[in-house]
Amino acid sequence: MTREIHGTVATGFEAVREEFAAFVAGELPDYEGQLCAYVHGRKVVDLWAGEGNDAESLYGVLSSTQGAAHLVVALLVQDGTLELDRKVTYYWPEFGAEGKAALTLRDLLTHRAGLIGLDTGFTESELADDRVIAERLADQRPFWRPGTAFGHHAFVIGALTGEVVRRATGHTLREVYEDRVRTPYALDFHLGLPEALEPRFRSVQPMAPTPKQQAVLDATPQGPHMLASIAFNTHVPGAGEPADHANSRLVRARGPASAGAVAAARGLAGMYAAAISEVAGRPPLLKPDAVAEVGQIHSVGHDLVTRTHLAFGLGFQATAETWYPFLGAGAFGHSGWGGAQAFADPRSGLAYGYTRRRCACPEGAAPENERLVRAAHTAALSV
Known part of the structure; x- marks a missing residue:
């Protein structure tokens, strides 16, 4: 089945369009998705498909939100406002309760705190409010000894690091992001979606697993007291799919920094391009030493929450180790539960963003x- 592909690619990136068209042709009839890429600060891929979808459509990107949060922290570390090896309690004294006093900011960023959620869980309104999340977690006992292992702090990492940002600067993480990242580059990557932009939001929908995927899910241990249930807040009675989080107007309006952002692929790719490259005459947000620091692997191996092999740099996923081994060492970014992907590969100069409406399975x-x-990486290496 042939479906119309919209947008443009630069000379040399025709293979990316071909791959996108081939994939879309075999997808569900209601597929909607966007793909954008920059190389050395130049936009080289800008594609989209799906009825009612265009380049300015906005999607909930769930954990890809964390890229914005970690970029803010990286900028503040680069400035000298934050120090990675200081104890979190230096900035946030109340955090030291229940055996967390020795934890450093570096440990917190690399998902080693063991502070993945609450025994009792969060309400929907609490999950939309990073200040509330941080306040409640300050008193929570970690689920493993801090620093001894790692696990994805899926719904809380942005709240925890955001409270450090607020204590150190007097501004919220969202305010710093707006001032230093989103507004200067006019990025469609929003931590807090204004009401006026709501008409551009495309509701995120779950996708039913295939029989093979369902068999894997059925064989996966589950239970209300497991680490994954606590981290994704599914141990709370009546909790829905993670996609429900993106579909909440309250979440979209407040923009919690772990999983509450709304973005277009242009916004995702544009942020990572700005992080590593000159864009529109502006120098890269991160200097070479900072780029190397955020991409250096800090936590790698068995993730206690997802029970899969993962790798994290300073907050960001180590994209080559976790997802695409053909990328250069030091690639950093963050995927999203619904299928989104976004990263920067400093060695090739590639910055990549992808969104879709229906959640991927798995x-x-x-x-x-x-x-x-x-396809994008191969083309980037040839230019």
């Missing part, structure tokens, strides 16, 4: 990203 970066990323 959850995480949608499988088609492997083909799309490979």
